[in-house]
Amino acid sequence: MALIRKSKQFKWHRKHLLGLRQLSAEEITYILDTAKGFEQISTRSVKKAPPLRGKVVVNLFFEDSTRTRNSFALAASRLSADVIEFTEKVSSVSKGETLLDTARNLEAMGIDIVVIRHNAGGASVFLSRNINACVVNAGDGFCEHPTQGLLDVYTIRKIKGTLEGLKIAIVGDIAHSRVARSDMWAMAKLGAEVIFVGPPTLMPAEVKQLPVSVSYSLDDVIEKVDVVNMLRIQFERLGGNPFPSVREYSHYFGLTVERMKKAKPDILVMHPGPINRGLEMESEVADGANSVILQQVKNGLAVRMAVLFLVNQAAALGN
Amino acid sequence: MIIDYFTMSNKQRTTNNELLIKNGRVIDPANGVDKECDVLIVGDKIAAVGKLEKSAQTIIEAAGKLVTPGLIDIHVHFREPGDEEEETIASGSAAAVAAGFTSVVAMPNTRPPIENETDVEYIHRKARQARKTHVYTMGAITRGREGVELAEMGFMAEAGAVGFTDDGNGVQDPAVMLRALKYAGMFDVVVAQHCQDDRIAANGVMNSGYYSTILGLPGIDRLAEEAMLWRDIQLVRKTNVHYHAQHVSTAGAIRLIADAKKDSVPITCEVTPHHLLLTEENCGDYDTNFKVNPPLRTQKDIEALKEAIAEGVVDALATDHAPHLRSEKELEFLAAPFGIASLECSLGLYVRALIEPGILDWPGLIRLLTEKPANIIGVDKGTLAKGKQADVTIIDPDAECRVDAAAFRSKSRNCPYDGWTLKAKVDKTIVGGEVRFSADG
Numbered sequence: 123m124a125l126i127r128k129s130k131q132f133k134w135h136r137k138h139l140l141g142l143r144q145l146s147a148e149e150i151t152y153i154l155d156t157a158k159g160f161e162q163i164s165t166r167s168v169k170k171a172p173p174l175r176g177k178v179v180v181n182l183f184f185e186d187s188t189r190t191r192n193s194f195a196l197a198a199s200r201l202s203a204d205v206i207e208f209t210e211k212v213s214s215v216s217k218g219e220t221l222l223d224t225a226r227n228l229e230a231m232g233i234d235i236v237v238i239r240h241n242a243g244g245a246s247v248f249l250s251r252n253i254n255a256c257v258v259n260a261g262d263g264f265c266e267h268p269t270q271g272l273l274d275v276y277t278i279r280k281i282k283g284t285l286e287g288l289k290i291a292i293v294g295d296i297a298h299s300r301v302a303r304s305d306m307w308a309m310a311k312l313g314a315e316v317i318f319v320g321p322p323t324l325m326p327a328e329v330k331q332l333p334v335s336v337s338y339s340l341d342d343v344i345e346k347v348d349v350v351n352m353l354r355i356q357f358e359r360l361g362g363n364p365f366p367s368v369r370e371y372s373h374y375f376g377l378t379v380e381r382m383k384k385a386k387p388d389i390l391v392m393h394p395g396p397i398n399r400g401l402e403m404e405s406e407v408a409d410g411a412n413s414v415i416l417q418q419v420k421n422g423l424a425v426r427m428a429v430l431f432l433v434n435q436a437a438a439l440g441n
Numbered sequence: 442m443i444i445d446y447f448t449m450s451n452k453q454r455t456t457n458n459e460l461l462i463k464n465g466r467v468i469d470p471a472n473g474v475d476k477e478c479d480v481l482i483v484g485d486k487i488a489a490v491g492k493l494e495k496s497a498q499t500i501i502e503a504a505g506k507l508v509t510p511g512l513i514d515i516h517v518h519f520r521e522p523g524d525e526e527e528e529t530i531a532s533g534s535a536a537a538v539a540a541g542f543t544s545v546v547a548m549p550n551t552r553p554p555i556e557n558e559t560d561v562e563y564i565h566r567k568a569r570q571a572r573k574t575h576v577y578t579m580g581a582i583t584r585g586r587e588g589v590e591l592a593e594m595g596f597m598a599e600a601g602a603v604g605f606t607d608d609g610n611g612v613q614d615p616a617v618m619l620r621a622l623k624y625a626g627m628f629d630v631v632v633a634q635h636c637q638d639d640r641i642a643a644n645g646v647m648n649s650g651y652y653s654t655i656l657g658l659p660g661i662d663r664l665a666e667e668a669m670l671w672r673d674i675q676l677v678r679k680t681n682v683h684y685h686a687q688h689v690s691t692a693g694a695i696r697l698i699a700d701a702k703k704d705s706v707p708i709t710c711e712v713t714p715h716h717l718l719l720t721e722e723n724c725g726d727y728d729t730n731f732k733v734n735p736p737l738r739t740q741k742d743i744e745a746l747k748e749a750i751a752e753g754v755v756d757a758l759a760t761d762h763a764p765h766l767r768s769e770k771e772l773e774f775l776a777a778p779f780g781i782a783s784l785e786c787s788l789g790l791y792v793r794a795l796i797e798p799g800i801l802d803w804p805g806l807i808r809l810l811t812e813k814p815a816n817i818i819g820v821d822k823g824t825l826a827k828g829k830q831a832d833v834t835i836i837d838p839d840a841e842c843r844v845d846a847a848a849f850r851s852k853s854r855n856c857p858y859d860g861w862t863l864k865a866k867v868d869k870t871i872v873g874g875e876v877r878f879s880a881d882g
Contacts, residue, residue: 143655222771242775243657244727263775265657300657326654327662361643 137437138250138257139429141266142307150308154276157421157428163200164423173431174203177234182208182224183260184240189395189419190260190269194237197426206233221245222252229253234437235430238262256433264298264359269429270394271304273422275312277414278349280421281390286313291343292334293319293375294353294402297326298360301394302353306334319343320375323364340375345384351392352377352402368401377403382412390414457484458498460874465503465835469510470808471824480508482831485874490825501876503835506868507803510811510823511543511832516608516687516711516759517784519545519576521567523552528764528852530564534573536762536785536851538878541867543832544575544815544822545784549586550609556581556592558600565601573877574870575832577818579604579633582621588612591621598628603818606633608687611669613639618673622680631709631817633685634673636694637735641665646775648721648736656724658774661736663691670694674701677708685817686710688761690735692745699754709756709817712746714790715781719857727774730857733763734779747800750809757814758806760787764853782853786844788836789863797864803838831874840866 134152142150163171179198183191191207198205208228219227225236235256238246243263250257261267278285290309296302296318309316310333318329318336329336337343344350355371365371372378377391391403391412399405408415460482467490468475474490481489481497519533530547537545547564549555555564555578568576580597584590586607594605605625611634612618618634625632642665647653649660670686674697677684689695689710701708720739723731731737749755763780770777783790791810795801801809815823822832846859870878 220768220771221773240773242773244775245773247727248773263657265655303655303657327649327660328651328654331651332654 134432135436135439137433138246139268139433140246140250140257140259142268142271142304142311143266145307145311147311150272150275150311153272153425153428153432154279156432157272157276157424160427160431161421161424163427164420170200170202172202174198174201174434177203177434178206178232179203179235179237179430180206180208180228180233182228182236182238184210184238185261187239187260189422190239193419193422194260194426197423198235198430200423201427201430203235203430221249225249225253229255235434256437258429258433261300264300264303266304267300268304269422269426270301271308272429273418273425274305274351274392274394275308276421276425277392277418278390281414282348284313285309288314288348289317289346290314290349290351291317291319291340291347292351292353293340293377295324295355295360295364296320296329296353297324298356299353305351306332310334317343317347321365321371340377340381341384344381345386347389348386349390349392350377350385351394354394354396355398355401372401376401377407379404379406382407382410385412388412392418395419458874459483460499460501460871461493461495461497462501462503462508462833462835465506465508467508467825468804468807469825470804471510471812472826474825475804480825480833482833482871482874485831487825487827487829487831489827501835501869505837505839507807507836507838509807509834509836510825511834511870511872512541512788512810513544513814513823514542514760514762514784514787515546515757515814515818516713517545517547517762518550518764518780519547520551520764522563526852527766530567530576531571531573532850532852533762533764533784534568534571534576536849538573538870538872539850539867540785541788541834541836541870542574542784543834543870543872544577544820546603546818547576547578548606548608549579549581550607554581554586555579555602556584556597558593558596561597561600561602574872577601577603577820579606579608581605582607582612582632583617586610588614588617591617591624594625594630595628598630602630603820604631604633604685606635606687608633608635610639611635611637615672615676619676619680622676622682622684626680626682630819631683631685633687634669635687636666636669636673637661638665638669641668645736646732647724648738650721650739652721652724656727658724661734663693663738666691666735667693667697670697674706674708677701677706678704681707683707683709688713688716688735688759689746689755690716690738690742692742695745695749695754699749699752702754710754711757711759711814712750712755713759713761714783714787714794715857717743717746717794718790723857724774728857729770729772729774729777730781730855732774732777732779733761733781747795747798750795751800755809757817758791758809759814760784762851764851765855767854770855780855781857782849782851782855783858785849785851786856786858786861786863788867789842789844789865790858792865793863831871833871834867835869835871837866837868839864842866
């Protein structure tokens with residue numbers, strides 16, 4: 123297949139995709155290149171390819187999700203896998219079945235790949251240690267959301283050609299954002315300069331030890347950057363009130379039409395969705411010429427097909 | 442007033458059995474002894490220490506071994522009543538005696554908590570029945586450990602409680618803590634605190650820092666410990682009542698204590714083996730056996746704690762032995778309970794943390810496991826002085842042993858040291874003149 127053409131000696135060997143922190147730049151690039159090959163499947167009249175035929179993919183989602191869950195389901199079915207949806211709200215851990223028991227039960231049914239979203243950081247790591255199936259992290263607490271990170275760098279690379287030397291601002295609630303973390307690892311590894319922008323109350327502990335710089339002023343940063351990724355304010359994760367009001371937050375950190383005037387003309391505006399319109403960004407910006415938000419969604423499909431394909435292949439090779 | 446429930450046993454031992462421990466290196470810091478000699482026990486009392494030209498019914502040859510006062514651990518969780526599937530006083534005290542401890546202090550955060558004299562007596566009865574080690578207990582500071590109303594400290598003290606703590610949580614309300622300290626002032630018992638401001642700690646599960654950030658786990662800022670400790674020190678300055686800071690884990694906290702001690706504030710403190718050996722980095726694989734509260738901190742904190750131990754700022758070493766079921770620990774890191782079960786391998790851990798790097802010598806270590814903790818809880822132990830109860834531990838300092846959690850006498854296996862090879866092995870543990878544990882069976 124045309125999929126595997128880059129770096130002939132390189133061999134993908136991971137049967138789990140748990141995070142991007144553990145991956146090398148070479149591995150990330152390999153996924154992106156693989157995704158590129160899958161992109162055209164969605165443009166065919168018959169939107170299916172056979173590599174996961176006879177395989178079972180479980181969408182094990184313990185948190186609300188629409189786009190990620192559907193994207194994985196669609197990616198799996200385009201690769202001809204059977205997809206099982208397993209959605210459960212984690213209310214109390216003391217009640218009900220443990221994550222481990224749930225996973226073991228699913229495994230007993232003969233599944234091949236578990237796509238897991240969970241409110242606990244490390245849930246996918248925990249799962250991968252305890253079951254034989256491939257595990258793909260679809261978001262764990264505020265640790266990582268690797269396929270989002272991959273589709274973000276995929277989108278940037280597709281438009282800008284490379285991430286090398288780009289300045290990228292990630293704006294908002296960094297502390298509670300798995301997207302910010304996965305983006306940071308991928309972008310930094312691929313040679314971009316990442317700037318975290320947000321109030322100090324939404325910065326993670328020891329941020330100075332991360333491969334990023336930090337700014338509390340979007341106004342200072344917006345002029346310099348090639349890409350701005352606006353995170354969603356996750357009201358469900360915020361403890362206390364890290365900023366006094368939505369109005370004040372938008373004033374300092376909202377991407378407004380006014381602020382966009384200071385930006386480079388070819389700046390890419392990204393958002394992992396769903397958007398709080400008028401809060402993180404004004405509608406005119408979200409729907410404007412610089413916005414690549416819907417391309418992110420589209421590219422997400424190709425990236426997830428690549429990830430499912432690669433982990434399955436690694437498992438088949440006995441890793 | 443402290444009553445030693447153990448000697449009040451209705452079956453007073455009347456034997457005059459003689460037990461002679463010969464040729465060991467006798468280390469008795471309370472009496473400034475560190476020399477090769479013999480220890481004679483008659484009945485349940487120490488009869489003599491020195492070069493004794495004597496025979497006895499029972500002779501223990503201890504050449505090459507250390508002979509010390511029975512070790513004391515002032516911070517263990519034995520889970521009874523309420524969580525007997527995790528540990529019982531019988532299983533916990535069997536573990537204790539195998540680890541060289543002749544006295545332990547059980548924490549009152551059981552279900553229900555130890556909060557009245559009947560609860561205290563229950564612990565003592567279970568300990569008598571187990572007949573392994575002395576089990577003392579602390580009582581709760583507040584009813585239900587809810588931090589609101591004072592528990593019956595007086596009655597509990599009369600029943601033999603050796604101190605008070607809401608351990609597992611700190612007393613959050615400064616007015617309640619002030620009242621507790623004032624009130625405790627009339628009983629001459631220690632008030633101990635698990636220093637942690639719950640509003641700062643919030644829903645944290647590990648140290649707040651680089652690792653919590655990259656692991657995506659909510660952190661507990663060191664300030665949660667230091668803010669409460671600072672507050673309490675101000676309260677103790679006012680009340681002048683003996684206060685004990687439990688499981689001190691940060692460089693900032695130990696500095697606060699050192700400064701308070703310079704001002705003659707009546708404060709003591711303890712440090713656990715895990716805060717001397719493990720760091721937040723150990724949580725990197727989301728292994729829940731490293732989830733503990735206060736959380737594992739950083740190498741800098743370890744250095745500060747070791748320095749404080751070398752300088753004599755730390756008064757006791759204590760395990761905070763916190764057993765949990767495998768099923769409870771086999772959860773996501775976020776959801777698993779806090780706690781490390783380390784009682785059974787603790788002596789080797791102290792050797793690894795303090796003797797091997799030259800922070801302490803053997804007499805220094807033994808002092809923090811005998812005389813000093815005995816003083817904190819106000820019991821007449823931790824010494825080999827003539828006439829004292831014969832609690833003695835015999836240690837082979839050079840023997841190596843591999844930690845095997847599966848072989849623990851404790852009911853729980855949540856031990857992050859499983860598989861470690863440690864030096865120093867308990868050879869015999871003698872409680873009240875009786876050999877309650879012997880390595881050779």
